[in-house]
Amino acid sequence: MTPRDASDAHDNRWSDLGRPPLNGTALRRALVRDDGLWTDVEVVQRTGSTNTDLAGLVVKENADEGVVLVAEEQNAGRGRLDRRWTAPARSGLFFSVVFKPAGVPVERWGWLPLLTGVAVATALSRTAGVDTALKWPNDLLVSVDGEERKA
Known part of the structure; x- marks a missing residue:
């Protein structure tokens, strides 16, 4: 999403794109496994x-490690150069994950957001058939009605 005043975040064509609210219980059931990476999934409005x-x-x-926090709406996001942005409810994918990369030197942790962008774009494209692109370093773009939108 582009930076915008929070007051207009709910009054645009990308607000609430018609998808149903996320079901935290169903996501936990699908993702959290005793031997898996994801240890908990929390969905907040x-x-x-x-x-x-x-x-x-x-x-x-x-x-x-493996705790995932997902939000339906985000109103104080921060991007590169500490740019602030808002995103209306159900207008994108807003989540963060705890990773504690054992054995990886701290000076290499900067690669994680970059590799995550590539992995998410590839996974969405391959598994869901969604037309994706990556605006470097890690902004996921999807095509909606022929327009690229930041997810």
Whole structure:
């Protein structure tokens, strides 16, 4: 989404694109396995930033690796160069994941967001047949009615 005033976030053609609300119970049932990477999936209606909220959980509660926080709406997201943006409910995919890469030197952790962008674009394209592109470094773009939109 492009940066915008939060007051107009709900009054545009990309608001609530007609998909049903996410079902946290169903997502947990589908993703969380004893031997899997995902240890918990939490879905919230609205947040300022999934990244800020999840980072807070890591600090306060030492959240485990594999915890996923998903939001239907995000109203204080931050991008490159600390640019702020909002995204109306159900207008994109807003989630953050806790990774604690064992054995990987901290100086290499900067590659994670870049590799994640490539992995998400590839997975959506291959598994769901969604026309995807990547605006480097990690903005996922999808085609909607012939227009590229940031997801």
